[in-house]
Amino acid sequence: MPTYSALTTLPGEDAAQGLAAAMERMDPEPTGVGVFEIEDGSGLWEVGGYFLEPPDQVMLEVLATAFGAKPFALSELPEVDWVAHVRRELSPVDAGRFFVFGSHDADKVPDGRVPLQIEATVAFGTGHHGTTLGCLLAYDRLLTAGWRPGKVLDVGCGTAVLAMAAAATLPDALVIASDIDQVAVDVAEANVAINGLEGRVECLEAAGLDHARIRAAGPWDLIFANILKGPLIELAPGISTQLATGGRAVLSGLLAVQADSVVAAYVASGLTLNSRDDIGEWSTLVLQRS
Structure with a gap:
């Protein structure tokens, strides 16, 4: 089952927080809304919403205009088992005396290293x-x-x-x-x-x-x-x-x-x-x- 994202940027934390609050009242409502400062000195903030069904594009246009944001970029996200994907893609890490690995690479720990097993998670x-x-x-x-x-x-x-x-x-x-x-x-x-x-x-x-x-x-x-x-x-x-x-x-x-x-x-x-x-x-x- 695909999910959908709607992302935009706008200046100022107060406006970003206000836009996020307004998005949470949409119908269909998003499963989550995030607000992040873009740390490049621009003063811009990113606001993103994630939906289980296609969001109301007209309402997104209205909200973007009301809060002075750029038009929302809409994307359909395929269903992906991200934990399994990360496990496949992440190889062990050599960091000096430390060897960081997932359980799928437990047989690769070299002798004489300090092993640190970290699983792919939300943290x-x-x-x-x-x-x-x-x-x-x-x-x-x-x-x-x-x-x-x-x-x-x-x-x-x-x-x-x-x-x-x-x-x-x-x-x-x-x-x-x-x-x-x-x-x-x-x-x-x-x-x-x-x-x-x-x-x-x-x-x-x-x-x-x-x-x-x-x-x-x-x-x-x-x-x-x-x-x-x-x-x-x-x-x-x-x-x-x-x-x-x-x-x-x-x-x-x-x-x-x-x-x-x-x-x-x-x-x-x-x-x-x-x-x-x-x-x-x-x-x-x-x-x-x-």
């Missing part, structure tokens, strides 16, 4: 994306240099691949993985169990660092934050305050063209840039509290 962070790969490689370099953090926090953990990388290499460390989305927390807990790391990674639902457990356990020696430019800048004062002296923040989820503004926010909050690595169009930053 982000399989290791294939330049941001997750960049974080794993940055952490691998820190370990190679002999650094061993005692407390590790993975903010916006997704699949918890970064938290599990820490737990697998730091047997005595406290490791907490947090995400604002309970679905991601559930996925993280499932991956922790798959990798035999129960009791080594604590998974929490939290908005950024806003959780009593995170505050009580700090300061942190290492904080991973593989999220987006906006939240990274917003969290700069909190992450900087929560880092112990000598602690590192490994940040990604940002485009290379956004790196300077993120660095500026963290330098203003008291950190020093140690390294920056670009993989494709994505950047990974390592900053330190002196």
Whole structure:
């Protein structure tokens, strides 16, 4: 059974949120509506709706005009088992000492590597994306240099691949993985169990660092934050305050063209840039509290 998408862009968050709310009242109603900022400095927002039957094109034209949006781009999406598709398409990932794989590639784990099994799910962070790969490689370099953090926090953990990388290499460390989305927390807990790391990674639902457990356990020696430019800048004062002296923040989820503004926010909050690595169009930053 096909599904249908209707996508548009328009300037301003308020207008985008208003358009999304109006789309939710359409008949036939969408199964979901998303609002996303296009992080290219244009100030544009994308609004998309997904439907189980063809949407009312006249109503979409009316809504686009009313909210100053571009005409909706309509598409019919074929029925696809995306999990099966991802499993077929994603090959294992080499990231320094780490080997990230799905269950279908369990027989390919090389000797002497740290295996991290991640299943294709609705949560982000399989290791294939330049941001997750960049974080794993940055952490691998820190370990190679002999650094061993005692407390590790993975903010916006997704699949918890970064938290599990820490737990697998730091047997005595406290490791907490947090995400604002309970679905991601559930996925993280499932991956922790798959990798035999129960009791080594604590998974929490939290908005950024806003959780009593995170505050009580700090300061942190290492904080991973593989999220987006906006939240990274917003969290700069909190992450900087929560880092112990000598602690590192490994940040990604940002485009290379956004790196300077993120660095500026963290330098203003008291950190020093140690390294920056670009993989494709994505950047990974390592900053330190002196």
